[in-house]
Amino acid sequence: MKIINWQExxxxxxxxxxxxxxxxxxxxVTSTVANIIxxxxxxxxxxxxxxxxxxxxxxxxxxxxxCKNIKTTIKEAIDYAYKRIRRxxxxxxxxxxxxxxxxxxxWKSWFPIDSVGLYVPGGTAPLVSTLLMLAIPAKMAGCNNxxxxxxxxxxxxxxxxxxxxxxxxxxxxxYSIGGAQAIAALAYGTQTVxxxxxxxxxxxxxxxxxxxxxxxxxxxxxxxxxxGPSEVLVIATENVNxxxxxxxxxxxxxxxxxxxxxxxxxxxxxxxxINTAVKEQLKSLKRKDIINKSLEHSYIIIAKxxxxxFEISNTYAPEHLILNIEDAENYIKLIRNAGSVFLGQWxxxxxxxxxxxxxxxxxxxxxxxxxxxxxxxxxxxxxxxxKVSKEGLLELAPTxxxxxxxxxxxxHQMSVSIRRLLLEGDV
Amino acid sequence: MKIINWQExxxxxxxxxxxxxxxxxxxxVTSTVANIIxxxxxxxxxxxxxxxxxxxxxxxxxxxxxCKNIKTTIKEAIDYAYKRIRRxxxxxxxxxxxxxxxxxxxWKSWFPIDSVGLYVPGGTAPLVSTLLMLAIPAKMAGCNNxxxxxxxxxxxxxxxxxxxxxxxxxxxxxYSIGGAQAIAALAYGTQTVxxxxxxxxxxxxxxxxxxxxxxxxxxxxxxxxxxGPSEVLVIATENVNxxxxxxxxxxxxxxxxxxxxxxxxxxxxxxxxINTAVKEQLKSLKRKDIINKSLEHSYIIIAKxxxxxFEISNTYAPEHLILNIEDAENYIKLIRNAGSVFLGQWxxxxxxxxxxxxxxxxxxxxxxxxxxxxxxxxxxxxxxxxKVSKEGLLELAPTxxxxxxxxxxxxHQMSVSIRRLLLEGDV
Numbered sequence: 058m059k060i061i062n063w064q065e066x067x068x069x070x071x072x073x074x075x076x077x078x079x080x081x082x083x084x085x086v087t088s089t090v091a092n093i094i095x096x097x098x099x100x101x102x103x104x105x106x107x108x109x110x111x112x113x114x115x116x117x118x119x120x121x122x123x124c125k126n127i128k129t130t131i132k133e134a135i136d137y138a139y140k141r142i143r144r145x146x147x148x149x150x151x152x153x154x155x156x157x158x159x160x161x162x163x164w165k166s167w168f169p170i171d172s173v174g175l176y177v178p179g180g181t182a183p184l185v186s187t188l189l190m191l192a193i194p195a196k197m198a199g200c201n202n203x204x205x206x207x208x209x210x211x212x213x214x215x216x217x218x219x220x221x222x223x224x225x226x227x228x229x230x231x232y233s234i235g236g237a238q239a240i241a242a243l244a245y246g247t248q249t250v251x252x253x254x255x256x257x258x259x260x261x262x263x264x265x266x267x268x269x270x271x272x273x274x275x276x277x278x279x280x281x282x283x284x285g286p287s288e289v290l291v292i293a294t295e296n297v298n299x300x301x302x303x304x305x306x307x308x309x310x311x312x313x314x315x316x317x318x319x320x321x322x323x324x325x326x327x328x329x330x331i332n333t334a335v336k337e338q339l340k341s342l343k344r345k346d347i348i349n350k351s352l353e354h355s356y357i358i359i360a361k362x363x364x365x366x367f368e369i370s371n372t373y374a375p376e377h378l379i380l381n382i383e384d385a386e387n388y389i390k391l392i393r394n395a396g397s398v399f400l401g402q403w404x405x406x407x408x409x410x411x412x413x414x415x416x417x418x419x420x421x422x423x424x425x426x427x428x429x430x431x432x433x434x435x436x437x438x439x440x441x442x443x444k445v446s447k448e449g450l451l452e453l454a455p456t457x458x459x460x461x462x463x464x465x466x467x468x469h470q471m472s473v474s475i476r477r478l479l480l481e482g483d484v
Numbered sequence: 485m486k487i488i489n490w491q492e493x494x495x496x497x498x499x500x501x502x503x504x505x506x507x508x509x510x511x512x513v514t515s516t517v518a519n520i521i522x523x524x525x526x527x528x529x530x531x532x533x534x535x536x537x538x539x540x541x542x543x544x545x546x547x548x549x550x551c552k553n554i555k556t557t558i559k560e561a562i563d564y565a566y567k568r569i570r571r572x573x574x575x576x577x578x579x580x581x582x583x584x585x586x587x588x589x590x591w592k593s594w595f596p597i598d599s600v601g602l603y604v605p606g607g608t609a610p611l612v613s614t615l616l617m618l619a620i621p622a623k624m625a626g627c628n629n630x631x632x633x634x635x636x637x638x639x640x641x642x643x644x645x646x647x648x649x650x651x652x653x654x655x656x657x658x659y660s661i662g663g664a665q666a667i668a669a670l671a672y673g674t675q676t677v678x679x680x681x682x683x684x685x686x687x688x689x690x691x692x693x694x695x696x697x698x699x700x701x702x703x704x705x706x707x708x709x710x711x712g713p714s715e716v717l718v719i720a721t722e723n724v725n726x727x728x729x730x731x732x733x734x735x736x737x738x739x740x741x742x743x744x745x746x747x748x749x750x751x752x753x754x755x756x757x758i759n760t761a762v763k764e765q766l767k768s769l770k771r772k773d774i775i776n777k778s779l780e781h782s783y784i785i786i787a788k789x790x791x792x793x794f795e796i797s798n799t800y801a802p803e804h805l806i807l808n809i810e811d812a813e814n815y816i817k818l819i820r821n822a823g824s825v826f827l828g829q830w831x832x833x834x835x836x837x838x839x840x841x842x843x844x845x846x847x848x849x850x851x852x853x854x855x856x857x858x859x860x861x862x863x864x865x866x867x868x869x870x871k872v873s874k875e876g877l878l879e880l881a882p883t884x885x886x887x888x889x890x891x892x893x894x895x896h897q898m899s900v901s902i903r904r905l906l907l908e909g910d911v
Contacts, residue, residue: 076703134886141880145590148581156572156841163572163841170854171820182892218890254853269700275712276503279854285702298906304899311895343894385871392867393598400871405903407896408872411884414583414590415868426681427597427706429866439856440819441842444812444827445835453568457838459561463645465609467770468738469834472731476832479725 058306058318058335058352060328062359063369074356075373077285077317077422090266094241101247108238115213120249122215122231129221135185138412139225142189145414146197149433160449167437172202172251174243174278175228176258179208179235183216186411190418190431191257192226198436203228204243204253208235236260237267244271244278255279257431259418281435285422286315289406290375290395292366293331294382295324301402302381303334306355307348308407309377314350319373321358321366328357367391374425377406396425450476485733485745485762485779487755489786490796501783502800504712504744504849517693521668528674535665542640547676549642549658556648562612565839566652569616572841573624576860587876594864599629599678601670601705602655603685606635606662610643613838617845617858618684619653625863630655631670631680635662663687664694671698671705682706684858686845708862712849713742716833717802717822719793720758721809722751728829729808730761735834736804737778738771745782746800748793755784794818801852804833823852877903 061070096104102120110116129135153166175191178184188205195203205228207215215233223231232250234242240260246252256268256278265284271277289309293302306318322328339348360366367388370378374394382388385400392398396419399406410417418431445453454477461469488497523531529547537543556562580593602618605611615632622630632655634642642660650658659677661669667687673679683695683705692711698704716736720729733745749755766775787793794815797805801821809815812827819825823846826833837844845858872880881904888896 131886131890134883134890137883138887141586141588144585145583145592148583149592151578154575156575158571158841159568161568161835161840165572165576165842165859167856168820182890184891186887186891273696273710275710275849275851279851283700283702300902301899304895304902307895308893308899311893338895338898342898343892348895389869393595395867397868397870400869403874403877403903404870404872405877405884405899407888407893407899408588408877408880408884409870410896411887412880413588413870413872413876414585415592415870420865422702424702424706425865425867427865429594430868432592432866434861438847438852438854439859440822440852441824441857442816442827443824443831443836443840443842445831445840447830449840450830450832450835453835453839456561456564457832457835459558460565460613460838461834463558463561463609464611464613465770466735466738466834468731468734468765468775469837471765471769472728472735472832472834475727475731476830 058332058355058357060332060357060359063365064361086262086266090237090263090270093237094267094270097238097241097247098245102249105234105238105242105247108236109209109234112236113208114211115209117209117213117233120232120234122220122233124220124223124228124231127217127220127224129218131218132221135218135222135225138186139189139193141412141414142193146193146433150197151434151437160446160452161443163441163443165439165441167434167439169199169201169437170254171200172253173200173204173436174253174256175203175205176239176256176260176264177205177207177219178260179210183219185218185222186417187258188219188222189226190416192223192228194416194431194433195436196226197433200436202251202253203230204251205231206234206239206243207231209233237263240264240267240271253278255281257281259284281418281431282420282428283424286317287312288317288375288421289377289379290319290321290370290373291379291381292370293320293322293327294363295327297381297402299327299330299334302331303338305379305406306335307338307342310348310351310355311342311344314347316351318351318355319358319375321360321369323360323362323366325359328359331357363388364391370395374423376419376421376425379404379406394426396420396430447480451480485759485782485784487759487784487786490792491788513689513693517664517690517697520664521694521697524665524668524674525672529676532661532665532669532674535663536636536661539663540635541638542636544636544640544660547659547661549647549660551647551650551655551658554644554647554651556645558645559648562645562649562652565613566616566620568839568841569620573620573860577624578861578864587873587879588870590868590870592866592868594861594866596626596628596864597681598627599680600627600631600863601680601683602630602632603666603683603687603691604632604634604646605687606637610646612645612649613844614685615646615649616653617843619650619655621843621858621860622863623653624860627863629678629680630657631678632658633661633666633670634658636660664690667691667694667698680705682708684708686711708845708858709847709855710851713744714739715744715802715848716804716806717746717748717797717800718806718808719797720747720749720754721790722754723810724808724829726754726757726761729758730765732806732833733762734765734769734775737775737782738769741774741777743778745778746785746802748785748787748796750787750789750793752786755786758784790815791818797822801850803846803848803852806831806833821853823847823857874907878907
């Protein structure tokens with residue numbers, strides 16, 4: 058990894074690091090995805106089978122997957138993760154708020170989004186953890202219709218661990234489709250796949266672009282959050298174990314060649330030790346080639362003090378923020394932007410990826426400035442209610458009539474005055 | 485208004501009504517907006533002055549507006565509305581949830597979005613109510629930097645009522661710019677306008693398209709919700725006052741030629757009476773021409789019973805839903821999709837537009853299926869935290885090692901096993 062001193066770096070270097078890589082280069086992705094969506098909308102299932110053959114290299118007869126009576130060798134691990142994740146999510150159901158005042162009963166209640174789509178990536182590995190992270194909040198929210206899509210492997214099958222997790226979460230609809238075609242199917246429906254209102258889950262550039270395109274169409278489907286490559290930022294002080302930091306950096310780097318890994322420390326010495334540990338640990342890892350590519354655009358930054366470190370971190374707004382600092386809780390007040398925060402040396406980020414409870418579906422690419430990680434509330438929407446009494450109408454009427462008149466909306470004004478006059482007995 | 489019987493209508497008619505108008509026709513809007521954004525990004529303030537001259541017809545020297553010591557004739561009405569809206573919004577600040585279990589302290593806390601932009605439309609009327617509906621939740625959320633933009637009138641000024649409301653809400657930055665250029669300025673910043681993280685507020689097609697375009701760019705700004713023309717759906721039973729329903733329909737129709745107005749009733753007689761009342765009341769209204777255009781694509785629907793009425797409404801997912809039904813509360817359980825609900829005959833929708841408390845910034849165009857109205861939580865984002873103890877690491881390690889290994893992520897596995905081995909004293 059490159060080690061740089063923040064104080065001694067020019068604006069160009071700083072901006073380059075803060076802006077991440079050049080992942081956003083995707084002109085051909087836009088038109089490829091638009092074509093896929095058009096064809097899936099026009100043809101439905103036959104287009105899904107065609108694209109599955111083209112992109113997944115497998116000739117399916119049907120995309121419907123059975124997920125009843127599934128057995129998997131990793132049942133125990135899935136069961137345990139399920140329990141822990143569920144425990145954190147069941148606390149998240151938003152409460153109704155009530156405000157009764159001056160003749161108005163007003164309240165705000167949360168309702169499930171009726172129909173949701175869950176995208177579980179396949180690719181190099183079947184992401185059973187992602188299925189749990191999407192299905193559990195959908196169930197907690199009470200969504201009526203939960204549709205899961207995931208690409209088939211080269212044999213046309215879905216890994217039983219995925220299907221077991223679906224069964225555990227009581228998801229009845231699983232379809233073996235992936236890529237932009239799966240997003241198009243969820244957004245518009247086909248003969249087989251039901252249309253959904255909102256689509257959740259991470260994916261590659263094509264999936265991400267497809268989610269953006271269908272979300273722009275009022276007759277498509279909303280998306281959970283925009284996505285970029287996964288990333289971690291570690292803030293570390295002098296006296297911590299460089300081996301643990303190196304392991305966390307490598308865990309992040311193995312996700313993807315585009316994954317971004319940043320470590321900020323106040324200690325030159327620690328920086329050197331981390332760099333050595335990274336090189337050493339890397340030797341035994343299977344995904345070495347991916348990691349090497351990812352480390353090319355990753356940095357160890359020397360900050361002048363912890364305040365500067367947190368300022369850099371807040372500007373960066375990392376998906377994962379690890380505070381490998383003694384008494385890390387004392388520094389929470391310096392955090393303004395992050396997806397999920399890991400405190401202290403035992404809080405390995407990988408624990409959060411699988412089983413500690415909070416979601417691993419988190420805002421990347423700086424979106425942590427304005428989005429949080431996935432929560433139960435993202436599978437719901439708030440509806441406000443108001444019931445105005447006669448007294449309330451008479452109380453509010455003078456204000457509303459003045460404001461409506463000021464805004465030049467005399468029909469608004471009349472809709473209130475007609476009621477006021479009725480109550481005043483003048484009509 | 486056209487009266488149609490739902491049971492006797494064909495699928496084409498039903499779909500046409502449910503799909504709203506053909507508002508989404510905007511090919512030239514896309515490229516016009518893209519050009520404006522490009523120029524504002526390149527030039528900054530000079531481009532803002534240029535577009536203000538071009539589109540608002542006024543030659544400004546500066547877009548900076550003073551909002552200190554402002555006086556307005558409608559002070560009392562603004563003060564009262566402010567109090568009521570604030571009272572409903574201060575209850576909405578989301579609480580931290582805590583989950584301490586099995587060696588993990590995990591929690592989810594809400595943080596303000598640092599920097600937000602508020603778009604207050606000008607046009608035919610200065611929307612002082614919209615300023616309140618945007619600024620109050622932004623302040624409740626604790627946003628650090630609140631930037632308000634609103635287009636100048638032909639004299640180059642901003643109505644003092646808008647500025648008084650800004651002052652009341654303690655908003656210090658107001659700029660006299662509107663349209664796509666204002667959105668571009670907020671998303672990217674200029675010499676004068678600070679860059680923001682998220683942009684809120686309604687606007688015309690250009691504003692809406694600009695919000696969508698900048699939200700697709702990771703270096704732009706997020707948006708509150710997609711927008712379409714305003715709309716109301718009234719469900720009414722036989723024995724209610726047709727004059728009140730007519731007044732509510734007209735209040736909605738006067739917003740915009742594209743505004744959509746639907747009334748569903750089980751009574752043929754009431755339908756006829758409403759239609760007559762609409763024609764009668766319309767005569768005295770200033771915005772007659774706008775209303776007539778809006779009523780061209782508006783309907784009174786005869787449903788066979790209230791269950792069918794609510795089914796139509798849920799499929800439509802109206803921005804405003806008025807239940808002009810006796811004991812309207814009893815029917816809340818039939819609601820799945822709506823922006824804001826008004827119960828009973830005294831709950832004029834216009835009260836909610838100005839002063840009863842809940843937000844008037846609501847999802848239109850069917851987006852109520854997956855978005856709620858604007859709330860304090862939309863000016864915040866959740867951050868999850870976790871602190872894992874030594875015991876927690878040992879408790880979670882077996883599960884996480886199995887799952888990481890299954891997903892083929894051996895660096896993830898190692899980041900946990902290296903800690904486990906340390907604790908087990910094997911390293």
